[in-house]
Amino acid sequence: MEAIFQAQAKFRLDRGLTKVKAIRNQNYKRHGTKSYVYLLNRFGFEPTKPGPYYQQHRIRQRGLAHPDFHAPVGGRVHHTKHLHKKVNKHGAPDATGTETGEVGAEDQQNDSEYLCEVTIGTPGQTLLLDFDTGSSDLWVFSTELSKTIQKGHSVFQPTSSSTFKKLPNQAWQISYGDGSSASGDCGSDNVTIGGLTIKNQTVELASKLAQQFAQGTGDGLLGLAWPAINTVATNGKSTPANTPVANMITQDDIPSDAELFTAAFYSERDANAQSFYTFGYIDTDLVSSSGQDIAWTDIDNSQGFWMFPSTSTSVNGKAISQSGNSAIADTGTTLALVSDEVCEALYNAIPGATYDDQQQGYVFPQSTDVSSLPEFKVSVGDTQFVIQPEDLAFAPADDNNWYGGIQSRGTNPFDILGDVFLKSIYAIFDQGNQRFGAVPKIQASQNLSSSAQ
Structure with missing residues (x-):
């Protein structure tokens, strides 16, 4: 190397x-629910947890209109999904709403x-x-x-x-x-x-x-x-x-030997650190400061994404096996979306954490001390990486709770690891060799309350 x-x-x-x-x-x-709705829209998966937002299936048929009932007859039938929301009588998103509304720009980050x-x-x-x-x-x-x-x-x-x-x-x-x-x-x-x-x-x-x-x-x-x-x-x-x-x-x-690009993201809490990309070279200082060799894993680009095996997770050292699981590294996503099993294990380990139907996501008390947050690891190939505990608090959910940075991927078949994960690693996208590499990039202890900024 x-x-x-x-x-x-x-x-x-x-x-x-x-x-x-x-x-x-x-x-x-930052807005937790709006960020989650953006991902529902972008990736088109079905939520498996309750909330105002859901995918509605539609059947479309191509063919000639029948003269008696003005609808296509014959041709190919196909299903489409359209993002909708349940609303109350005032038109606001409401998990218990009995009416249906269209999802607009105001609903999304x-x-x-x-x-x-x-x-x-x-x-x-x-x-x-x-x-x-x-x-x-x-x-x-x-x-x-x-x-x-x-x-x-x-x-x-x-x-x-x-x-x-x-x-x-x-x-x-x-x-x-x-x-x-x-x-x-x-x-x-x-x-x-x-x-x-x-x-x-x-x-x-x-x-x-x-x-x-x-x-x-x-x-x-x-x-x-x-x-x-x-x-x-x-x-x-x-x-x-x-x-x-x-x-x-x-x-x-x-x-x-330089057919790659890299990404280093820092939180707003890291006052002296500048987020950056490089093209054609790896920042060797960041690799050296990690104290570890680059963990490489082959990627599967058949769906166009930077997808790699991610078959193990742990919460406070307790392993959660996910045989055959894959994840994508996505700089266009702020949250990290994982399976319901992993979400439940993570938030069960945070005192006072709960699932909020109205916000369509897991929340936990803003009074939580960083030291009481669990050590949460996800794998890149065979190597596990810690997600910086401060990033588990994504944005204020209300006056008393944080909206969690880790949320459910619903029916999506793979994890989506966005900035909440990427801020904890130095990411290397080796396009020429079709592999993804990472080293840890955990910062010094920070103030959890500044996540609101």
Whole structure:
């Protein structure tokens, strides 16, 4: 490994590469239930615990309308899921509500906790993008959007870039279970990340954005998952575009022993630490300071995610075997979602913790002392990592309780390990070798009450 580190250091020096600062979004406000509803919408799983929000199945049939009852007859029948909420007589979400409401932007956490500077075009135009290992589109606010939606954002102007090229007949669309979508057309241009320039990178220009997307602080998204789940289509046929990292590899922008990127996230409690990404090299100081070798595990990218085996968990040293279990590392998710069995074991070990139907999540008293929180570990391959106890308190649930950072994955077939987990490790996404690596990155003891910030 030492020889690889040396080669990466030389590459970094020769190319003048820099860390990409993951800037804390000052407008981001944590909200437990809204973050959970966002994940219900994004991944489309069924909740297995009670609450206002649920998936409603619909049957759609393609065919010709019958003249007598104006409905399609024949053709293919397929099922779709649509996110709904139970509401009370005032229209507010209510687990015991008898009426049904549509889920809108106000129900979900649509802002990003971290944003990164990316330069697009010649001369370069700087935008703040959400780096997301759970998706594969690079889309930006563009001059094709209405002036109202552009307001408050840095907007990419294709006509101001001498290297921009229109990609005829190419379009993109991201859709979610609440009916919201983002869509537009495509071009290619130079994209610079951390001093590394990718030429002819497909850039998806937003021409339509639902309120869910428009109300965020960032200027778009940069997907870091695998190209297979990119949404670009040519003349209506799926033709996934390469992600920036995939293009770094295919265009030989980075050497064979540096076909990776890394992520280091810190809490707002870590006043002197700066969250960052690197592209083309590993921060050896963080690896050395961990006192451990990098724990590597092969990933399964068949679904487009950074998915790896995660077959063991422990609460205060008591093991919970999860034979065959998998997890994804997702920088686009704030919470960590695990099985109901694991959730129950964790919150049973926190005095006063309970499940709150109205908030659709586990909560525990704000009076809880950090020292009384359990040691909670999840595995990356064969190695277990502690989730920093302070991060078990995600956000105030009410005046007296925290909304837990670990919640139920419902019927989702794999764990979703977002920032609550990633803040405790230095994550290495080795795309060239199709593996994921980690070392612990636990900070000194911190004040639990500052989680509210």
